Amino acid sequence: MxxxxxxxxxxxxxxxxxxxxxxxxxxxxxxxxxxxxxxxxxxxxxxxxxxxxxxxxxxxxxxxxxxxxxxxxxxxxxxxxxxxxxxxxxxxxxxxxxxxxxxxxxxxxxxxxxxxxxxxxxxxxxxxxxxxYRHTEAMRRIRNAVVEGELGSVYAVDLLFHNAYGPDKSWARDPALAGGGCAIDLGIHLVDLALWTLGFPEVTNVSSRLYAQGQQLPAGSAQVEDYAVAQFDLANGCVVRMACSWNLPFGRDAAIEAHFHGTRGGAAMTNVNGSFYDFAAARFQGTQHIPLADPPDAWGxxxxxxxxxxxxxxxxxxxxxxxxxxxxxxxxxxxxx
The missing domain is CATH 3.40.50.720 (NAD(P)-binding Rossmann-like Domain)
Incomplete structure (x- = not known):
């Protein structure tokens, strides 16, 4: 047919x-x-x-x-x-x-x-x-705040996605099959959220370190990383820092956060009580905390x-x-x- x-x-x-x-x-x-x-x-x-x-x-x-x-x-x-x-x-x-x-x-x-x-x-x-994650109410509200200029000029972004667990499929730990480890599995969401929120500015420089069981990996390693940290610089002067991991002893199921720092204030999405599904968002003016979104939110x-x-x-x-x-x-x- x-x-x-x-x-x-x-x-x-x-x-x-x-x-x-x-x-x-x-x-x-x-x-x-x-x-x-x-x-x-x-x-x-x-x-x-x-x-x-x-x-x-x-x-x-x-x-x-x-x-x-x-x-x-x-x-x-x-x-x-x-x-x-x-x-x-x-x-x-x-x-x-x-x-x-x-x-x-x-x-x-x-x-x-x-x-x-x-x-x-x-x-x-x-x-x-x-x-x-673009479709969480928390990130929608933060992106709107950035686009509407409520944060002023965003000059720094801090991102993390730490998963206390790891993939249970063998292919996910084979770089030829998965394309990498936690950075492509979890970090892809972080890179996308930063660039999407900021309107996809040009990325001028990227530096990173990848680790497997605490040992730094060389480029092209046959091992996939279970911890990754990276920084990328944007043409508009903003710096983006991210960290992600599998099986990290972090004291809770997950830590998923996106913090945006601007000249007129800040905003952040954070997961609630270690949840993979519940997210809150808030704006910050000095020490003032202004809620933007709270769970429940059926975004999946x-x-x-x-x-x-x-x-x-x-x-x-x-x-x-x-x-x-x-x-x-x-x-x-x-x-x-």
């Missing part, structure tokens, strides 16, 4: 879901809960995963591979597979004429990101990536729902996705490649 490429704004897009682990299933359930799509097909090599997903989407065709999925009558594909597969799978779907929403990272390097974006532009199909599936709704409205290629190349370029420089 050929892709349906539905342009009827009154009909929900027919989507195929590739990769039905926790993230893939969560994004599918979020789209269904918001009535943002029709789940036409689900695909995963694991029969157990397919059976679990079928409970949420009983009318979907259950398949085991991307090749089978691409034979279905679809408008788009949602990809939540290991990172090494993202580029190949995204390209295959775009060449088929399908819109794509992919888990982060879209690809392992800036070059791979550029190839996917070029394919989306050529196919004129909507391409999205699940940079989900917002990026996916937003993409599906834009697709339902007939959206084609959106050049805003091109900023992913800048984020990936910063990460390439963090890794010294």
């Amino acid at each position: 050929s892709p349906s490429n539905n342009n009827n704004k009154n009909e929900l897009p027919r989507l195929g879901f590739l990769g039905l682990g926790w993230i893939g299933l969560n994004r599918m359930q979020a789209m269904l809960a918001e009535n943002a799509c029709q789940v036409a097909a689900i695909a995963d090599p694991s029969a157990e995963m397919r059976e679990r997903a079928a409970q949420a989407a009983p009318g979907a065709v259950a398949l085991s591979s991307l090749d089978e999925l691409l034979l279905q009558d679809l408008d788009g594909v949602v990809i939540a597979t290991p990172s090494a597969l993202h580029a190949q799978q995204s390209l295959a779907a775009l060449w088929r004429g399908l819109a794509v929403f992919c888990q982060k990272p879209l690809a392992r390097t800036a070059g791979e990101n550029q190839a996917i974006i070029d394919a989306a532009r050529q196919a004129d199909r909507l391409l999205g990536c699940d940079l989900s 599936g917002r990026a996916a729902v937003d993409w599906a709704r834009r697709l339902a409205g007939g959206a084609r290629y959106d050049k805003s996705i091109e900023t992913l190349v800048q984020v990936a370029t910063v990460l390439d420089r963090v890794y010294g490649r």
Whole structure:
């Protein structure tokens, strides 16, 4: 069958879901809960995963591979597979004429990101990536404060994402498959949040140190890092500092923070009580603390729902996705490649 490429704004897009682990299933359930799509097909090599997903989407065709999925009558594909597969799978779907929403990272390097974006532009199909922290109410409020000039000129940004746990999949600790360790897994969100909030200014310099079990790693190491610290300088004079880690003894499940320091005040997003899901935001004027957002906030599936709704409205290629190349370029420089 050929892709349906539905342009009827009154009909929900027919989507195929590739990769039905926790993230893939969560994004599918979020789209269904918001009535943002029709789940036409689900695909995963694991029969157990397919059976679990079928409970949420009983009318979907259950398949085991991307090749089978691409034979279905679809408008788009949602990809939540290991990172090494993202580029190949995204390209295959775009060449088929399908819109794509992919888990982060879209690809392992800036070059791979550029190839996917070029394919989306050529196919004129909507391409999205699940940079989900942009969609927290906390970060939305902070970005608005920066854009509206409430902080004055932002001259420094401090970011951290420390995860007391680490990935339980072996591929995530193989640099050839994952593209790196905690920096590409967690740091990608930090780099994106800083650049997105500040309007994607030019990055002029990047320095970093990567560690595995306390030992500093050389560039191109066959080991992935479990601790990364980096600094990047922006053309507008702002300095951005970030740190991220897996399995760090930090006294709580996670520490996820983004602090923006400006000439007229500051603002910060912080996770609450070590939570991976609950975030608060506040502005600062000297010692004054002005709340901007507090939990609860059901933000996890917002990026996916937003993409599906834009697709339902007939959206084609959106050049805003091109900023992913800048984020990936910063990460390439963090890794010294």
